[in-house]
Amino acid sequence: MTATIDASVVVKWFKENEEFSQESLELLRRIRDFEIKGVMNEWVILEVIRALTKCKYERSKIHEIQHIIESMFDIGALRKITVSEVLPQAAGIASELGLYAADSVHLATAIVSHSDTLWTEDSHLLSMKAKNFCRKFGIKLKSLDQISTPKS
Numbered sequence: 001m002t003a004t005i006d007a008s009v010v011v012k013w014f015k016e017n018e019e020f021s022q023e024s025l026e027l028l029r030r031i032r033d034f035e036i037k038g039v040m041n042e043w044v045i046l047e048v049i050r051a052l053t054k055c056k057y058e059r060s061k062i063h064e065i066q067h068i069i070e071s072m073f074d075i076g077a078l079r080k081i082t083v084s085e086v087l088p089q090a091a092g093i094a095s096e097l098g099l100y101a102a103d104s105v106h107l108a109t110a111i112v113s114h115s116d117t118l119w120t121e122d123s124h125l126l127s128m129k130a131k132n133f134c135r136k137f138g139i140k141l142k143s144l145d146q147i148s149t150p151k152s
Contacts, residue, residue, distance in 0.1 A: 001117065002037040003027075004110035005078075007047030007102070008121035009144060010040070014048070014065050015055065020121065020144035027119060027147055031077050038078040041086065041109040043102055045069055081109045097133060099124055111137050119144065 005027070012024035031038035045066055052062050072078040083090075086108035094104040103124050110118040117140050120126060131141050 002039060002113060002115045003031075003117040003119055004039045004106065004113060004115040005031075005044070006040075006106040006118065006120040006122060006125065007044045007051065009119045010044055010048050010069070011051045012121070012144070014052065023144040023147045027144070031072070034077065038072075039081060039109060039113040039115055040069075040073075040078050041081045041083060041105055043083055043105055047102060079113065081113055086112050093133075097130055099130070107134070110134070110139050115139055117142050119147075 009024050009027065012018045012021050013028050015021075018024070027036070030036045048069065049062055049066060052065065057065075069078070073080040083105055086105055089108035089111055090101070090104040093099060093107050094101060097104070097107075099107065103122060106120065106122075107118065107125065107130065109115075116138065118125065118134065119142055121143055124130070126141055126143055134141050
């Protein structure tokens with residue numbers, strides 16, 4: 001299974017007391033254990049930094065989180081897609097679906113990487129219009145409430 005992960009999910013890996021944080025951490029475990037082939041575009045790092053900065057995280061902690069994500073790219077737990085690889089597809093998606101640039105890039109990342117799933121907590125991406133669009137590419141848009149966590 002190949003899964004594209006958007007920033008709304010990645011933030012939950014690091015931000016405490018978030019809804020579906022346990023589910024996001026289960027997804028992270030599956031990626032780290034190479035049970036799922038994780039894919040992200042390079043913009044995710046910027047989105048995570050912005051979200052954590054907005055929540056007043058310490059700069060040193062944000063730098064550490066950036067390093068963790070980059071390390072996951074380096075070891076191959078996550079495949080990094082550059083924005084330039086998906087820009088033409090993302091432009092068409094932005095136009096057709098009326099999505100924001102970052103959301104269009106995440107969706108284009110899923111298409112270009114031949115992902116089975118795009119994990120997101122973004123309501124724009126979870127819209128019926130986006131779900132119908134994704135069906136053409138064999139991609140399921142899923143929110144974290146659809147992941148099962150192991151029982152303690």
